[in-house]
């Protein structure tokens with residue numbers, strides 16, 4: 149049953165799209181697609197998803213990752229990963245608690261990342277948003293922020309120099325509607341890119357921009373108009389309260405360009421960091437084959453994400469929004485370039501409806517992921533592992549800048 153709020157939202161969304169895109173586009177949409185405030189075309193085939201047969205175990209994960217680049221297992225009972233029940237004796241007296249999930253968190257990590265999982269799991273220290281941590285290296289995804297927006301396709305942490313080879317999501321509670329985690333095959337996306345975009349990717353790479361706020365200053369403002377909920381401030385990112393130390397870490401350890409700016413509204417300091425990274429990767433797979441993939445966070449970090457996100461951020465030029473991406477030479481991507489990339493992601497994507505206990509394990513260098521808008525509570529866990537260092541990859545393709 150649809151809630152009245154949802155009905156109203158879908159109705160106004162449909163009217164908006166009819167005005168902006170025309171009825172011929174609307175006809176292709178299904179109900180949940182009207183929900184997307186920041187996406188004006190239908191995306192992802194729901195039918196082309198392969199669900200692995202059998203119980204979740206290490207072998208099934210390994211085999212499917214090698215064959216398909218992802219593994220989805222249903223009915224795992226993982227929704228109870230952190231649930232316990234009380235054990236009583238014959239008199240009904242409390243004796244102990246026991247875990248009602250047949251898989252422990254350690255076993256889960258072993259199935260996903262292999263026997264060396266203790267050394268292979270990764271955290272999200274340098275990620276863009278705050279995430280709750282349930283237990284060591286099992287995180288929640290941050291759904292507090294922008295549940296009504298489509299989160300663009302991205303390869304996890306590909307805006308850094310060390311990112312996970314494997315990312316996994318576990319569904320504890322599916323949302324009432326939407327909330328899918330679509331996947332897009334970035335090997336095919338790369339192959340289908342027009343030559344001019346491929347050439348620019350090779351020549352310039354991508355420049356990532358982060359405008360990082362000062363926690364102390366923002367929290368000191370009463371009724372702060374700027375919503376920093378979900379964002380990491382430089383104190384969180386660099387683990388220091390000393391601004392000059394944070395800047396020095398950026399310059400000397402990460403080799404970022406840095407700049408201190410003032411927020412136009414609050415007059416608070418903002419640390420801008422900018423750096424270039426390649427826009428694709430050529431890698432050798434476990435089966436010795438070589439593949440080139442469109443691995444990056446070009447769309448995931450693009451300032452256009454903040455259109456229809458927040459009354460304040462959408463008034464700012466892209467470069468002043470919390471995150472942005474540009475060509476490596478500092479030029480903006482054209483609207484046509486962004487649209488071409490969005491459509492290629494869409495055409496090469498798949499999605500499925502989350503059910504309680506579903507787990508998806510993804511090769512982060514083969515498939516990008518996104519998130520549909522949703523209504524209702526949604527609780528998805530995330531695990532990342534097998535750190536991939538660009539510079540240690542022998543087939544690393546470095547951009548010119």
Ligand SMILES: [Fe+2]
Pocket residue numbers: 302304517
């Ligand atoms: Fe992600």
